[in-house]
Amino acid sequence: MNERARALTAGVALLERAIDYTLGSLRVVSPAVLCRPTPCARWNLQALLDHMQDSFEALNEAALGHVATTRSPVPVGGPAPIGGPALRNSALRNPALLLRDCATEVLGSWAGTIRTEVISVGNVPMTAPMVAVAGAIEIAVHGWDIARACGERRPIPPALAEELLDLAHLFVTDQDRPVRFAARRRPPALGSAQDHLLAYLGRDPK
Known part of the structure; x- marks a missing residue:
């Protein structure tokens, strides 16, 4: 296996672990909590879920080699449901x-990709890893945001948080603030890798 293929395998494995963790948070969401605030400033839980829908769609496009920079507006009230009447009614609620379902689709898309060449994200070239x-x-x-909005404490697994913390320092810069991420916060004394990750990405880890 060459270096590019190894990097892709490692990147996909990390993405799978992140999605597995977030699937657990999505299981605690109920219609009653969609209006609650989240750690993302000015976003309630419904708005955060809408944003994540867009992110999953972008990741699916990336697996095919190109990510569009513009998308159709998300309808007020959430993503347009798919499937039969029972599924549509459940998704509306x-x-x-x-x-x-979208997260599972992303897992399948990336697990089967062998793409090692550059992916076009709008007009910005990026490698698949x-x-x-x-x-x-x-x-x-x-x-983590979803779980907190639902009143749950679901720590990011320590090993995953450590890897993401190291990578966040490479991928998130001052140019990403305040549009993509809020200003970094001071982590608590003797804070965990998760605490440092959340504080670096503008969240209060307490």
Whole structure:
């Protein structure tokens, strides 16, 4: 296996672990909590789920080699549901159900990819491992956001948090603030890798 293939394998494995963690957070979402605030400033849980729907769609496109920079607007009230009447009604009541299906689709898309060449993200060239790693950071941290909005404490697994922390320092710069991420915060004394990751990405880890 050459170096590019090894990097892709590692990036996909990290993305799979991030999605597995976030799937657990999505299971605690109910229609009653969609209006709750999240650690993402100015976003309630419904808005965060809508954003994640867009992120999963982008990751699916990336597996095919190109990510569009513009998408159709997400309808007010959540993503457009798919499937038969029962699935559509369930997704309207709880969009997390549809998002779980999207996450599973992303896992399948990336598990089967052998793409090692450059992926076009709009007009910005990125390698497949870079896209997978960036997706892993975003998905894992939003998984934590979802759990907190639902009143649950679901720590990011320590080994995953350590890897994401190292990579976040490479992938998230001052140019990403305040549009993609809020200003970094000071982590607690003797904080864990998760605490440092969340603080670096503008969240209060307490």
